[in-house]
Each structure stands twice: as C-alpha cells, then as structure tokens.
Amino acid sequence: MTKEFDFDVIVLGAGGAGCAAAITAARNGTSVALVSKEGIGMGNTRMSGGEMSSSGVVDGDSAEVLKQDMMRGGEYLSNGHLVDIIARNASSAIRFVQGLGHYFRRDEEGRFSGKAASRLGGHSFPRSFGGLAVSIAHALRNAVANTKSISVFEDTLVTTLFREGDEIRGALGVDLKTSECVVLKAKATVLATGGCGWLYYPQTTNNRTATGEGYAIAFEAGVQLVDMEMVQFFPFAMNHPPHLVGTLLDEPILAGPKGKLINGLGEVIADHDINKMTRAQVTALMAKEISAGRATEWGGLKLDLSGNLDVPEMLEFKRVKDEVNFFEKVRIAYGEKAFNWKEPWDVSPSSHYMMGGVKIDPHGHSSMKNLYAVGEAAGGAMGANRLGSTSIADIFVTGIVAGKEMSTWIKEREKGKISNSLISREIEKIEKLFGQKGPQRPIKLKREFQKLMRENVGIVRDGERLSSALSQIDRMEEEVENALSVSSIRRYNTEFLDAVELKNMLTCARMIATCALERKESRGAHLRLDYPDKDDAHWLKNIIIQKKKSKMETSFFEKDISEI
Amino acid sequence: MTHGTWGKMKGTRQMDEYTIRISRFNPEVDDGPTLKEYTVSHVDQGSVIAALIYVYEEIDSTLLFSYGCRYKLCGKCAIKINGQPGLACETTLEDRMTLEPLDNLPVIRDLAVDRSGLLEPLRKYGLVYSADHEPEVALQPPEFSQLMRCNECLSCLSNCPAYKEEIDYGGPFFGVKLAELYYDVRDGKKQLKHLESFLDQCIQCRQCDVNCPWDVNFSEISSKIKGEVFKHKGVSVRDWLMSRPHLVGHLVSSVSSFFNSLVKKKSVRKIIDVLLRIDERAPFPEYHPGKVLPREGIERTTKRKVAYFVGCFDRFNDPDTAKNSLFVLEANGVEATAFDPGCCGAPFIGLGDLESARNRAIAVSRELRKLIHQGYDIVASCTTCGAVMKYEYPFLFDQLKEEEVQSRIYNLGDYLWQMHKAGELNTDYKKIKRRVGYQSPCHLKAQKIGAPFVDLLQLIPGLELAATFDKCCGMAGTMGFKKERYELSQRIGNPLSDEIRGKKLDLILSDCASCQMKIKNDAKVDSVHPITMVRQAMR
Numbered sequence A: 001m002t003k004e005f006d007f008d009v010i011v012l013g014a015g016g017a018g019c020a021a022a023i024t025a026a027r028n029g030t031s032v033a034l035v036s037k038e039g040i041g042m043g044n045t046r047m048s049g050g051e052m053s054s055s056g057v058v059d060g061d062s063a064e065v066l067k068q069d070m071m072r073g074g075e076y077l078s079n080g081h082l083v084d085i086i087a088r089n090a091s092s093a094i095r096f097v098q099g100l101g102h103y104f105r106r107d108e109e110g111r112f113s114g115k116a117a118s119r120l121g122g123h124s125f126p127r128s129f130g131g132l133a134v135s136i137a138h139a140l141r142n143a144v145a146n147t148k149s150i151s152v153f154e155d156t157l158v159t160t161l162f163r164e165g166d167e168i169r170g171a172l173g174v175d176l177k178t179s180e181c182v183v184l185k186a187k188a189t190v191l192a193t194g195g196c197g198w199l200y201y202p203q204t205t206n207n208r209t210a211t212g213e214g215y216a217i218a219f220e221a222g223v224q225l226v227d228m229e230m231v232q233f234f235p236f237a238m239n240h241p242p243h244l245v246g247t248l249l250d251e252p253i254l255a256g257p258k259g260k261l262i263n264g265l266g267e268v269i270a271d272h273d274i275n276k277m278t279r280a281q282v283t284a285l286m287a288k289e290i291s292a293g294r295a296t297e298w299g300g301l302k303l304d305l306s307g308n309l310d311v312p313e314m315l316e317f318k319r320v321k322d323e324v325n326f327f328e329k330v331r332i333a334y335g336e337k338a339f340n341w342k343e344p345w346d347v348s349p350s351s352h353y354m355m356g357g358v359k360i361d362p363h364g365h366s367s368m369k370n371l372y373a374v375g376e377a378a379g380g381a382m383g384a385n386r387l388g389s390t391s392i393a394d395i396f397v398t399g400i401v402a403g404k405e406m407s408t409w410i411k412e413r414e415k416g417k418i419s420n421s422l423i424s425r426e427i428e429k430i431e432k433l434f435g436q437k438g439p440q441r442p443i444k445l446k447r448e449f450q451k452l453m454r455e456n457v458g459i460v461r462d463g464e465r466l467s468s469a470l471s472q473i474d475r476m477e478e479e480v481e482n483a484l485s486v487s488s489i490r491r492y493n494t495e496f497l498d499a500v501e502l503k504n505m506l507t508c509a510r511m512i513a514t515c516a517l518e519r520k521e522s523r524g525a526h527l528r529l530d531y532p533d534k535d536d537a538h539w540l541k542n543i544i545i546q547k548k549k550s551k552m553e554t555s556f557f558e559k560d561i562s563e564i
Numbered sequence B: 001m002t003h004g005t006w007g008k009m010k011g012t013r014q015m016d017e018y019t020i021r022i023s024r025f026n027p028e029v030d031d032g033p034t035l036k037e038y039t040v041s042h043v044d045q046g047s048v049i050a051a052l053i054y055v056y057e058e059i060d061s062t063l064l065f066s067y068g069c070r071y072k073l074c075g076k077c078a079i080k081i082n083g084q085p086g087l088a089c090e091t092t093l094e095d096r097m098t099l100e101p102l103d104n105l106p107v108i109r110d111l112a113v114d115r116s117g118l119l120e121p122l123r124k125y126g127l128v129y130s131a132d133h134e135p136e137v138a139l140q141p142p143e144f145s146q147l148m149r150c151n152e153c154l155s156c157l158s159n160c161p162a163y164k165e166e167i168d169y170g171g172p173f174f175g176v177k178l179a180e181l182y183y184d185v186r187d188g189k190k191q192l193k194h195l196e197s198f199l200d201q202c203i204q205c206r207q208c209d210v211n212c213p214w215d216v217n218f219s220e221i222s223s224k225i226k227g228e229v230f231k232h233k234g235v236s237v238r239d240w241l242m243s244r245p246h247l248v249g250h251l252v253s254s255v256s257s258f259f260n261s262l263v264k265k266k267s268v269r270k271i272i273d274v275l276l277r278i279d280e281r282a283p284f285p286e287y288h289p290g291k292v293l294p295r296e297g298i299e300r301t302t303k304r305k306v307a308y309f310v311g312c313f314d315r316f317n318d319p320d321t322a323k324n325s326l327f328v329l330e331a332n333g334v335e336a337t338a339f340d341p342g343c344c345g346a347p348f349i350g351l352g353d354l355e356s357a358r359n360r361a362i363a364v365s366r367e368l369r370k371l372i373h374q375g376y377d378i379v380a381s382c383t384t385c386g387a388v389m390k391y392e393y394p395f396l397f398d399q400l401k402e403e404e405v406q407s408r409i410y411n412l413g414d415y416l417w418q419m420h421k422a423g424e425l426n427t428d429y430k431k432i433k434r435r436v437g438y439q440s441p442c443h444l445k446a447q448k449i450g451a452p453f454v455d456l457l458q459l460i461p462g463l464e465l466a467a468t469f470d471k472c473c474g475m476a477g478t479m480g481f482k483k484e485r486y487e488l489s490q491r492i493g494n495p496l497s498d499e500i501r502g503k504k505l506d507l508i509l510s511d512c513a514s515c516q517m518k519i520k521n522d523a524k525v526d527s528v529h530p531i532t533m534v535r536q537a538m539r
C-alpha cells in the first residue's frame, strides 16, 4: 500500500544539515517532512569529532581570514561565494547549535575563548570548537521532536526525485520496516543525504549509511554536480585489526610539531610540523610512499608521536582527548605503550569526505527548480581539499540559509502535480526487486565494487586504472540490473537496501571516475600519478557533471580569477 | 553465567572457527525467536560486529542487525551478548557466544530493535532545552560531562526492570537526557519537578550502569538527584524508620521474639499497613538478638586478615550468614574479625537523604581505613553494602576514592574464589545431594564480578545447580514494603517468582537478603545465602 503526503518542504536526510534545514524552515512557518533511511540526527554528523569552525574569537582572526584559509586550503577550486557565506555565518551557526542545547567546549573559566579552541591544519588561528557530536545529534533530534510542524519519516529510504518538466516536485521513499512506498509531494525538496565514504569500505571513516545516494538520485534527475573527483582521504586512520580498518584517528594536528612519519623501510619521511600541513598535503605525502611500495606490513606508515612528549601543548591535547576516551581503540588494538605515544602507531589514509556534490548557489538552490542541497550532499565550497571543522560549520550554515530561503520561496509557489504514471512507474521499479531471482547476492557485488574503488579510484589515480574502473562499473551496472537475488522479506529487507544502494553507489562512482579521468593534473585530494603536478594554467576550473539525454556529460566552470 | 567480566578486545588471539548462536525472528511469520547456529571463520581478533558482518556476507544476507560507526560512536550496534547488553563493535568475539536483540524494545527482525520510539518520549517528558541566551560564562559541572558521554545505545533500557514494567517510566535513557538538562548550568535546573516524579519509579537496582559502554552510570546520578529532591520534601515516619535499619534493629532485637510473633499476626500487619503504609502482603524480616563475634583460638594458615563487614541485616535479622561467613574464612586459616561500624547508609541513599548517608559514609570509611592500615581486607557478603562502599562512597561522598583502598574491598564470593585460585581454599567438601537454584541479585551484577558463588558451588560434590536466575526480585531495598509501590514491586518481581516456581526447586541461593525474603514470600521457596551451602559442605 502506497501512502501519499503533501508538504511545503521535504528534507531528505536527517544529519546536521537536514535537521538544521527542517528546523529553520518549520520555524519560519512551513510544513516540513524530514526523511531519513536511519533515525533523526544520525549520519556522519553523529559520529564526527564535533569540531566546528568559528571566526574572530582570537585577535587578528575574522570571517575574511577564515575565508582565505578555506580558499587556500581548497587549493583555489572552491566557490568563493559559498565560502564567503560559510565564513560569515559560522559563528552565528555555532549559536544556533548552542541554542538547541549543545554545549561546545569552553576554557577553564567557562568562557568561549581562543583558549578552548584548537587550531587545525591549514587554519591560521585557533578557531575550532569541539564537543561530543552525539550531543549535537541529540540536540537536533530533541529540537525536531519538539517542533510541531515537522513530520518525521525514519527508516525511510529515498530512491527517486520526481521531476516533471524542469522542476522537482517531490520524492519517493520506501519505509524499510514495511517496504511500503511513500510518495512525498512538496513545493521544495532538499537533499541532505551526506557523503559517500562507504564507496571505499572498509577504508573509510564514515558511517554505514554514507553511500552517496543523494548524488546519484540528483544526477538521475538531471541536476548538475560539481567537483566529483574530489574525495578527501583522511591521513590518520587505523589500518588493523581488520574490523577497525579505516576508522578515524585524528587530524594532522595529532602529529604535533615533533611527530614523525616513518615508512616500512624505517626511513623518516617527515619529522616536524606535520601539524601545520593540510589533510591533502599529509595524505599526498603518505600516498606517495605507500604507492611506491614502501609501506609497513599493514599497508600504512608509522606515526611516531614520542617527540611530542615534552611539548606542553601536545600533552594538554592528549589530556583533553583522553578525557573523552578519544583514542581508546589505539590502546585496545595497538597496546598501552602506543596509547601513551611511546610506540608508533600504524596509520593509513581513509576515505573521509566528499568535496564534490550537487552544485548550488549561495542560497543552497541547485541547478534544478525547487531542488536545494545542503551539507555534504552539496558541493563546491571545499574545492580540492576541506579544512578540519569546516564541514560542521558548512552543514549548519547551508542548512539554515536554505531553510530560510525556502520558506520565502514556497509562499510564491503553487504545488505542481506529479503524474500518476510517473509515480506508478517508479513504484514498479521498487516492487520488482522484492523476490527477484539471480545468481548474485547484492552484498557480494557491493564488496567487489568497493575493492574496485579502493584500488582504481582511490587516493592515487592514473588514466589506465580509471578507464578500467569505468568499464568494470559498466559490467557491474549490468549485473545490478539483471543478476541480483533479493529475498521477498518485507520487514526491513537489507538485500533490497543493498541493491538500491549499490545501484546508486555505482552511479556515484561513475561520476567520480569520469571527472577524475578528466582532470589531468594533481590538486588537493586528487592525485594523478600520470599528471603529478598542479597545473594552474589549465585546471583552475571546476568540472561539472550532468545527465543529458540519458548520457553523462561533463563541462567546465572557469574560475573567476578576481575571486582568488 | 560465568565468573568474571565478559570480553573486551585485548591482545591478539587466533582461532580458525567460532560457533555462534544468533536469535532469528521475523514477527510477521514466526511465533517467536529461535537461536540458530553459525560457524564463522577467519575473524582473528574480531569483534562481534565483524562476525555478524561475516555471517551476512558469507552465509545469509537475510540476517538483520544494525551498526553504523564500527567503533563505539553511534550506539546502533547494541545487542545482548551472552545475555548482557553491549556494543557488538567493542566486544571481542568468543567461541559459543549467544547473540540476541536488546530487551524492552520492539524487535524489527532478528537482532535489530526499533529505535524510532525515541522521539515520542522526548515530547512527552518535555525534554526541551529552553535557555533563551547563551551566557558569557558557563562552566558545566562534572555530572554534565559524564551524562554527555552517552552514545544512546539503549543498553540501559534493556536492563532496567522498572522500565520494563512501568509504562509511565521513561527509564534510564530518558533519565540521562532529563538529567543532562537538569545539570546544564545554562538551562537552570528547570527540570527538577519533572525529575522528581520520573525518578520515583527508579528502584536503584543499578542495572543501568552495568553494561553502559561509556560509564555514564545513571544510577549514581539519579541518587544525587534524589538527594536534591529530598531536600525539598519532607519525610514520612515510615521512611524515616526504614532508612534507619540499625536503629530499628537495636530497638527491636532486644524484644525480638515478642516482636517476631507480633508481626506474624495478620491483624497487626493490617494495622501497620494502615498506620505506616507498609503493605500487609509484603514479606517482613525476623529479628534476632545478639552480636556476631568471631571465634577464639583459631589456627592461622594464611597471611590473609579479613574484616568481615556485618551489615544491618546480618546483624539483626540473619546472624547465620555472618556466622557462616566467619566460620568458612577462619576454617581456611584466615584471621577474621567482625567489622560492625553500623549501617553503610544504603537506605538513606534510597530515600535521597544524602546528608545522613554522608555521615554514615564518613564514619564507616574512617573505621574501614583503620582496618586496611592494619592489614585487613574488607569483605562483605551483602551485595548492597558492598556496592555502596565501592561505588556510592567515592562518587557521592568523595570517600574511599583511592585505588589502593578500593582494591581491598571485596565481595565474599569473589574473595573466596580468589583464595581458591591461590590454592588457599580447602575444597575437600562433603557430598551434598541436593538440587538448588541460584539467583544473581542486582547489586551483585552491579559490581561487575560475575557470580562467583556459581563457580564455588560447583566445587561441592553432589550439589546440582539446576537453574540460575538473574531477574530482579522487585524488592528494591525497601520499595517492596511500601504500600504505594507494592504493585510496581510485584510487577517487577513476578517474572522471577514465576520462573522459580516453574523450576520446582526447594531451595534458592541468593547473596541478597531482600531477594531471599521476596523469594520466600512470593515464590514460596526457601532461600538462603549461598555461604550456607559452603558451610554445610565443610567437614
């Protein structure tokens, strides 16, 4: 049985960006549906470090300096207008989150000062405020629960955007607990589905649900996406034991002024100031060693922190982290000595954040009428590399801005119709999966696909591997169409979920590989062995990708040099 | 049930194959859950979640379980592992583990529970953060940081007997959230009224602390808040008396036989019921005169010196347990003395009278320290007194915080088991042909030392431990006496009584005097402290 609902606004994805958009829109008098394939306040937001950028807390810092840092950190590929909005609104977004009940770390006098902030790699000043991210998630859920005009759809997987003509008029969801379809009609639709780290499982810091579906369903609807080749790999993550592979350790800041990186041959490849480098720089350094065959037995490098044992700020850093048991897994997996920095840690880069995404204007509006994108689902602000703590700022700023904008926008709009034939065609696609027979279990193909991504579309890339990846993606797409077996269970069928996710993950991967093949230089997170240098003369531009007449097409967006 | 805490990942371990049992259940088609066996290989050093992912990938992808972050952040992977709630991602896989969904939450399928119900209580309990501005200066108290650690795994809800039985009780998880608001200096204590009625339902069994992956320890916090509530409220004669078992014991034990026969009369219980609101159906303890004293002239064969903590119940209602404990220790060559500093303060804590409890804690700690200086280990047979000294003293009253002191306070069963492991326990026991059951009291489980007496009892030849129980008896200190809470006490305790009756045993061993009373009264089966069995088995 299909249910149909009508709302002013539907928000797809309920991490930080989705909740902020929903709460803001609802507070401004609109009726909102908040939809997520898991619970409210989940996603990467809930498991993040909870560090959020502010600006101007210490002397000399300002929104302008934050903006410059982000532009430089993004290696000048970022959309300056978006960065501007984020930088100018970061501090007020912190107040928004505080207003929902979250508590950001303060100094020992209880003040919100520079002393309580950390200076993360690539930032000119200490300006990142931490706190426990679960507490952000709880504050969000609580606010959602207590906002009357938000209707909640949990455990509801969004599979399609309904496009009629040149506008989006709603979305189709599947209630995973019953496998019933839900048709959500709306004047405005917001994509807040987060990132796609799970494409690289297990080499990812991300949540199980970060499967990049928002990118894929936007693409299918003909929406423009930008910078899809820019996948950030976080430099310091666990690389063993197997069940902890990929899970996050910390920013370059962890290396402190005196941390060293040592390769598998015992050679020191960096011995100071790693903490001042950006993630992209550290990851590139590591990737070079690893891909040259000089990795440790676990496929990573050794991070030796012992030099920092006489650096007071680093001891303070450790104390703060230990208070919340941040490195507990190091103790468990690598032992007590490693936990106390007396033995090096084995670390590998791990897929962490998608800089690319749905191309938006400064109000969060996409290239398609009535469709907005916020948070990690949107692209463009982070350019070729994101600085630590800017994502949490970004998700709240973009969520709030879009939430406000929409509530004005929808007042002038009539709700468009969605044709019954479109609805039933999409529902049929869903229904057909249940009980489908085939030789391949979805999870098997998913794992094969993830291996392909790690090997061919991962940290270091080259033309040959990317092309080969694209042809394997073709083959896998065919298998998804024709060879998957899915049980007919209606009560939370994960084979069904895997099948839908995999289809979208493949679309997302195709965009990443296509753009990565296109960009013939190395910049930020994008490392081409066959084009190792940065090429400002030709590549100071963004790659836009879009579906046109059922084909994937790329085009370019030249940077306005005056912005830089 | 095994002695000792269950596994957390440590060190490397290799094993080729593990057999695990997983609860499979689809409420749409199955009558109830069934345990299915799976063989899992090549998950060296793996966590339980790794094993589940293995089953899903290699064997059967209709298995439903949930996870998100893969290490302790999202809380989604909590399940029951060998009967205990815990995070599948932080628990080391062991051979023959049994995996089931959390209790007290609707099961979607197999191991996954429906967490979507969380939103409604947030509305219902008015959990709204309502500070109108962010103050310039805001330093949070330590309780706030402690509460903030909660990763919302819901293990505590799964364990909470009051949540299970009381529809109006939000349970520890929502308690954590309410308390977080209460302690948030920015929100300004607005939640106290709310918390008052909320916490009325908490029976302080401490089960919410036992499996909390982040040591949020809600029951400790709730004791503190009860203290705040108590300051604003008066206290009834009954509660005043009940929180002073030592005083009452002194008064009554001098006329014990008269008193005992008096309260056996239905008419008298009726009067007490009306006057004091002590429910006439509740069990009533017997009183005994006299003091527990160690025997003279015992031969010492170990270096161990034990000061046996004589709890109020030991002292006035059940001198046999204390005598038996001292006997067993002494017979094994330990220099034992009775340590009788008065009540540990638990009943005051239950009532929320933290000032009186603090005075007890200070007095007991002073004496206790002296004994430790003299080389004594402190051993308690009463699981409540033990838990209070180990957890409440340091947390609520800043007493006995040092590890050197804490490590010297033992539960009786644990102490004997350690003697056994050191080869210092004479286990040349007589044969006892008997079928018995064992019930694990909440405050023993709260000490996270497993159930040592289960292991000890197995050393007695002929003794058949036919069943172990670990449900709450519902007595909850003094709650089971109270007229207004008798119904809740029964609802919590009935499942245990039913289970015990179903097993057709004639003796249940339990470390807790309240449990014994309740089992005798409700299940109509005799119940004593397990040390009694050990004592009987000695030649």
Ligand SMILES: Cc1cc2nc3c(=O)[nH]c(=O)nc-3n(C[C@H](O)[C@H](O)[C@H](O)COP(=O)(O)OP(=O)(O)OC[C@H]3O[C@@H](n4cnc5c(N)ncnc54)[C@H](O)[C@@H]3O)c2cc1C
Binding pocket: A012, A013, A014, A015, A016, A017, A018, A035, A036, A037, A038, A041, A042, A043, A044, A045, A046, A047, A048, A049, A050, A051, A052, A053, A156, A157, A158, A159, A192, A193, A194, A195, A205, A206, A207, A209, A210, A211, A213, A214, A248, A352, A353, A374, A375, A376, A377, A388, A389, A390, A391, A392, A393, A395
């Ligand atoms: C371990 C870790 C630590 C981090 N630490 C920091 C930090 O300290 N500072 C910082 O700035 N950034 C950090 N980040 C990055 C940051 O957390 C994320 O980029 C950000 O939280 C993304 O927020 P979001 O709301 O866009 O998406 P998410 O929070 O990921 O939410 C997306 C939601 O959409 C749902 N969804 C996805 N697809 C669908 C679908 N098809 N249908 C329905 N629902 C769907 C998902 O289930 C999810 O709940 C970290 C990330 C990780 C993984």
Ligand code: SF4
Binding pocket: B156, B159, B160, B161, B162, B163, B171, B172, B175, B201, B202, B203, B204, B205, B206, B207, B208, B209, B218, B219
């Ligand atoms: S102490 Fe017991 S009754 Fe109270 S919240 Fe914890 S588990 Fe529930």
Ligand code: SF4
Binding pocket: B149, B150, B151, B152, B153, B154, B155, B156, B157, B172, B173, B176, B208, B211, B212, B213, B214, B215, B216, B217, B218
């Ligand atoms: S208090 Fe502990 S057990 Fe309860 S939900 Fe929070 S983390 Fe889990």
Ligand code: FES
Binding pocket: B067, B068, B069, B070, B071, B072, B073, B074, B075, B076, B077, B078, B087, B088, B089, B090
């Ligand atoms: S998987 Fe997130 S807490 Fe276990």
